[in-house]
Each structure stands twice: as C-alpha cells, then as structure tokens.
Amino acid sequence: MAKILIVEDDKKIAQLEKDYLESSGYEADVIGDGTQVIPEVKKNSYDLILLDLMLPGLSGYDICRTIRDEIDIPILMVTARSEAADIIRGLGLGADDYITKPFDPSQLIARVRSHLKRYARLTSDRDTGSKNKENQDQIAVADLIIEPKTWRVWKNGREIKLPNREFKLLCFLAENPNLVFSKEQLFEKIWGYDYVSDAATVSVHINRLREKIEDDARNPQIIETIWGAGYRLNL
Template identity: 60%
Template sequence: MHRILIAEDNAEIAMLERDYLEINGYETQIIENGNEVIQAVLTGDYSLLILDLMLPGCNGYDICRVIRDQINIPILMVTAKSESIDKIRGLGLGADDYIAKPFDPAELVARVKSHLKRYERLVGSISMNQNALDEKSIVVGNLKIMSRSWKAYRDGQEIKFANREFELLNFLAMNPNILFSKEQLFEKIWGFDYIGDTATVTVHINRIREKIEDNPSKPRIIETVWGAGYRLNM
C-alpha cells in the first residue's frame, strides 16, 4: 500500500485530504510542523509528499530544497498562494506539481494517482535497465548520460536529478539537434493525463541547465530557440 505524508497545519484541510486519500486506498500520516517533515521524509517509507508551503517552523520551500537532492519521491506542493512566481519557485526547487487552495479533493487524488503511476513506471524502467548487460551512454562535451542506469556525470562527478529532470534531459539527449516545442516536451515527459501547463517545461529546463552548463545564463548544451522551443546540441 502506498503511504502518503501530508504536511499541513490546517487541521480541517489535512483531515479532508486524509479522508479522500484513505477512501481511495492510500495510507496517510499528517505532520503539522515543518521542522518535523524533513526527518520524517528521509527516514520514513513514503511514496509521495503533499507539502503545504506555509508551514510553521520550516516552510515548504526550505523543506523541498533540503530533501529534493536526497530523495526522489514525488512532491505535490499545496498553497493558498496562486501567483505564478510561487508556482515557478516551488517547481524550481524540485516540486513535481503544484495545486492552489481552495481545490477539489477529487482533483488532488487524481494528481496523486497520476504521479504515483508515472513514478512506478520510471522506477520499473530503471530497474529493468540496470539488469541489462550493455550500458548505453550519451556523451555531450564533459557530460555523460547513462540512459540505462538513469545516471549522469559531469567531469566524472555524478549529478543528482529529480526523475522528471533526468527524463527530460535523457529524451533531449536521445534526440539531439532536433527542435522540440514546449508543448511537445510537456506531452512527451508529463503525458496527456497530467494537469499542468507548459511553464513546467521551462522551469525544469532551467534546473537542468544549472547542473550541466558552465554558464547557465548562456547555455551551450540545451539551446533556447526563441518562440519555437528547445534543442540539445551535440
């Protein structure tokens, strides 16, 4: 059974989330204080984190920043804020999705199901690829992408990517010198069943550039073709 950690200080909202998730077969735990969330996520066996941004003790942004490079479970950020900058900041710190209050609990459950399903496909793919005898790698300058073992190295040092970041990088690397629109990348990586928008692609491209480019403000590996999309140069 999937275990979901609900980090939410509003008891009414937390219980509503809990009830809808448990009705749909998930096991849940509620934590109200942000200071307790990091330790719980890193030591507990959770399948997904529902993370409110405005928690007492430690806010959701800081929690996401700390745990994202250490654990790869899906993170669904929940907040009363609806401005685009908050969404972009949350995604930029490694959140997989964003939902603003007030929300339909059924939509929350749908997003949880979608993320868990996609995460299971990724993990299953990684597991099968790791058992393969031949390791397929792609080299772009000082960057080496190991498509089967789902790892990447820059100058010999392993780079940590969230699953969606690596999936996006790997897709571009396997299709070098081809221009893809944000809409094409969104459909390919996030899928038709994902509830979101193409700004998610831009945020993830920026996070990837921060990890692989010598100068992220002047990218050479993943190029922006203004008004058209992105391509990986090889």
C-alpha cells in the same frame, strides 16, 4: 497501498486531505511542524508528499529543496498562494505539481493518483533499464557523460543526481541531438497525456537541468533555447 505524507499546519484542511485519501484507498500520515518533516521522510518510506508552503518552523520551500536534493519522491504543493512567482519558485525547487486552496477534493485525489502512476512508470524504467536497442551505453555531450541504461549522469568526472523526469528529459534530448522540440512535444514525450499539469512545466525542468549541467546557466551552451520554437541539445 501507497503511503502519503500530509504536511499541513491547518488541522481542518489536514484532516480533510487525510479523510479523502484514506477513503480512496491510500494510507496517510499528517505533520504540522515543518522541522519534523525531513527526519520523518528519512525515517519512513513514503510514496508522495502533499506539502503546504506556509508552515511553522521550516517553510515548504526549504523542505522541498532539501528533500529533492536527497530523495526522489513526488511532491505536490498544496498552498493558498496562487501567484505565478510562488508557483514557479516551488516548481523550481523540485516540486512536481501544485494545487491551490480551496481545492476540489476529487481534483486532489486525481492529481495524487496521476503522480503516483507516473512515478511508478518512471521508476520501473529506471530499474529495468531501457529496452530500446538503439540506446547507447553512454552518450557524451560536451563535458557530460550520460548513461541511459544505468540512469547516471557525470560532469567532469563528478556524478550529478537528477530526479526521474529531469533525467528522462535530458536523455531524450541527448538521444535526439541538434533537433528542435517544442515545449508541447517534450511535455507529451516525458509527461504524457494523462498528466494533469501543462507544458509550462517543461521550462521549469529545463531551467533546473541547466543549473546542474551548464557551466553558466544564464548562458547555456548544451541546452539552447530556440526562441519561438522550443529547445535544442547541441552536440
């Protein structure tokens, strides 16, 4: 049974989320104070976090940033804010998806189920290693060393921690260098048809990757934007 942490200070909304999750076969805990989230996540093993952005004590943005730096777990933002800037900021800090209030409970459950299913596949791939015989033990790109079978990335001898989707995106581009892929093609390859978001999330993940692997993320040399076409990894 998947265990989900609900981070929500509105007791009515938190109880609604908890009731629907439990009726769908999930176990759910609730926290309403932002300062309690990080210790709780480190202490207990959760499979997914439903994270409100506006919280007492510590904002959802700060929580998302801290969790993503230390723990690989799907984070679904649940927020009353629907402005594009707020959504992009949350995704840029490491959230996997978002849903705005008020929401359809059935849509919430569908998104939770989709993210749990997707992360289970990614984790299985990481633990078993790639079964594609064409994969190399190492791929060298500029000052990066990518190890597809061990799910590790090194830059100038220092290991870089990448969440599952960022690693798969980088690995796919590195295994297909000098080719241009549209956002739609990358979305289909990395996220799949059953994912509930859209291709715009590719840009967010590319930007996150650039912050970690480029010497200057504002002037990327490894992952290049081909305007009007998509992205290309230069080798």
